[in-house]
Amino acid sequence: MIRKALTIAGSDSGGGAGIEADLKTFSAFGVHGLVAITSVTAQNTQEVRAIYDISPEVVVKQIEAVVEDIGVDAAKTGMLSNSEIIKAVAKTVKKYNFPLVVDPVMIAKSGAPLLREDAMETLITEIIPHATLVTPNRPEAEKLSGFQIKNVDDAKRAAKTIVEELGARAAIVKGGHLGLSEAVDILYVNGEFREYRAPFVEGCTHGTGCSFSAAITANLAKGKSLEEAVETAKKFITMGIYYGARIGHGHCPVNQNAWIEIPAEKWRVYDTLNRALKELVSIEDLHKYVPEVGMNFVYALPKLYARGREDVAGVKGRIVKFGNTIKPVGWIEFGASDHLARAILTFMEVFPEVRSVLNIKYNEELISKAQKLGFKVSLYNRTEEPEEIKAKEGGTIPWGVRTAIERLRDKPDLIYHLGDWGKEAMILIFGETPKAVIEKLNKLLE
Numbered sequence: 001m002i003r004k005a006l007t008i009a010g011s012d013s014g015g016g017a018g019i020e021a022d023l024k025t026f027s028a029f030g031v032h033g034l035v036a037i038t039s040v041t042a043q044n045t046q047e048v049r050a051i052y053d054i055s056p057e058v059v060v061k062q063i064e065a066v067v068e069d070i071g072v073d074a075a076k077t078g079m080l081s082n083s084e085i086i087k088a089v090a091k092t093v094k095k096y097n098f099p100l101v102v103d104p105v106m107i108a109k110s111g112a113p114l115l116r117e118d119a120m121e122t123l124i125t126e127i128i129p130h131a132t133l134v135t136p137n138r139p140e141a142e143k144l145s146g147f148q149i150k151n152v153d154d155a156k157r158a159a160k161t162i163v164e165e166l167g168a169r170a171a172i173v174k175g176g177h178l179g180l181s182e183a184v185d186i187l188y189v190n191g192e193f194r195e196y197r198a199p200f201v202e203g204c205t206h207g208t209g210c211s212f213s214a215a216i217t218a219n220l221a222k223g224k225s226l227e228e229a230v231e232t233a234k235k236f237i238t239m240g241i242y243y244g245a246r247i248g249h250g251h252c253p254v255n256q257n258a259w260i261e262i263p264a265e266k267w268r269v270y271d272t273l274n275r276a277l278k279e280l281v282s283i284e285d286l287h288k289y290v291p292e293v294g295m296n297f298v299y300a301l302p303k304l305y306a307r308g309r310e311d312v313a314g315v316k317g318r319i320v321k322f323g324n325t326i327k328p329v330g331w332i333e334f335g336a337s338d339h340l341a342r343a344i345l346t347f348m349e350v351f352p353e354v355r356s357v358l359n360i361k362y363n364e365e366l367i368s369k370a371q372k373l374g375f376k377v378s379l380y381n382r383t384e385e386p387e388e389i390k391a392k393e394g395g396t397i398p399w400g401v402r403t404a405i406e407r408l409r410d411k412p413d414l415i416y417h418l419g420d421w422g423k424e425a426m427i428l429i430f431g432e433t434p435k436a437v438i439e440k441l442n443k444l445l446e
């Protein structure tokens with residue numbers, strides 16, 4: 001059984017906010033999305049170029065069409081644009097009893113008004129009293145409550161006013177605009193306040209409000225309580241902002257996919273590396289190439305999600321020599337590798353598609369064979385490492401990988417170094433996937 005959520009909102013041609021954000025959010029929660037488009041905007045990450053309002057009759061027809069056939073478990077409103085649309089929507093949703101989240105959209109991130117000046121009153125008198133939850137940001141809460149919001153106490157007062165004076169069942173005043181180090185949202189429901197906090201993150205914020213209210217709606221559609229729905233939406237939005245892709249020249253859009261893509265990619269990376277590791281272990285004579293410090297084999301999440309060592313899977317405790325074979329000491333885990341994680345993350349800064357690397361002991365013959373096979377080989381010399389980088393913990397590998405790439409002016413298959421005092425000489429084999437790395441290794445060992 002799949003739950004159904006409806007968004008009554010405007011379209012954002014840039015795909016960052018509006019119904020586009022709502023549908024992506026519904027999908028991320030496994031909810032079937034339904035739409036009633038109120039307005040078509042010509043919009044990108046920088047500006048709103050045109051607004052074309054749909055006739056109220058057609059807005060109503062869209063709502064009725066989906067409710068009567070498919071059914072709606074929860075709905076939200078976004079951009080309602082003008083008084084006529086607001087009145088028509090209010091009259092229609094009153095006929096049904098699904099929970100209704102009202103995101104009182106007034107102004108776009110770019111500053112363009114999305115609600116006609118004269119429609120504010122209609123929004124307050126017609127829609128808000130019917131809301132299960134209203135989700136204003138700070139400027140919107142100021143408009144609705146009629147007073148300035150400068151801190152959390154003001155936000156509380158505004159949330160309470162929206163419930164007790166305007167008649168919503170609950171209100172959450174969002175802190176994205178409060179300028180604090182934390183993004184604090186204040187929920188007022190059943191006479192009580194609840195705070196939802198998340199670290200303020202650098203990232204992409206076009207469509208945060210839409211995606212946040214859509215996430216609450218999706219979770220209400222799934223039968224979650226309001227408190228649970230908000231808690232999940234808060235995690236979802238923080239992740240979406242942090243992992244936003246920097247597209248366009250203005251405010252880049254929230255990445256609604258991060259919520260499902262990261263766990264899915266983690267599984268793919270884990271499974272792919274696990275299979276490749278089994279293949280690696282069965283390679284004959286590989287024990288001869290295990291360095292003293294051990295071998296590791298890593299695979300990073302796709303570039304957008306590979307931000308640190310926790311985003312790189314590797315073998316816990318490394319891979320060691322075991323008689324005439326090799327043996328992984330522990331399981332595959334994210335964050336298990338330090339050195340190779342740093343190597344691959346640096347490599348990915350230049351070649352984002354290359355996500356896997358394996359280290360073996362340095363061997364002169366292997367290097368000449370690699371060259372004969374037409375592999376692109378580069379090196380760095382640890383004795384040339386600048387003192388200030390040497391002094392910094394963990395700086396050698398990024399420096400070495402960068403140096404080797406610059407030297408070759410191309411994408412290396414192999415990077416090696418000849419060691420230094422107390423540092424063992426090593427070869428790193430890079431590839432787009434663990435399988436590609438193994439293929440290169442097999443050719444070298446043939």
Ligand SMILES: Nc1ncnc2c1ncn2[C@@H]1O[C@H](COP(=O)(O)OP(=O)(O)OP(=O)(O)O)[C@@H](O)[C@H]1O
Binds near residue numbers: 017136177200205238
């Ligand atoms: N930089 C940030 N880091 C973490 N959380 C944030 C950030 N910016 C906003 N949020 C959170 O995102 C959610 C949406 O809030 P925000 O105030 O940005 O909505 P909005 O202004 O309505 O968005 P929009 O501009 O799309 O209309 C809230 O939970 C808020 O706390």
Ligand SMILES: Cc1ncc(CO)c(N)n1
Binds near residue numbers: 010018041105108
């Ligand atoms: C269509 C639409 N709805 C809502 C917002 C809110 O940011 C936007 N920018 N565009």
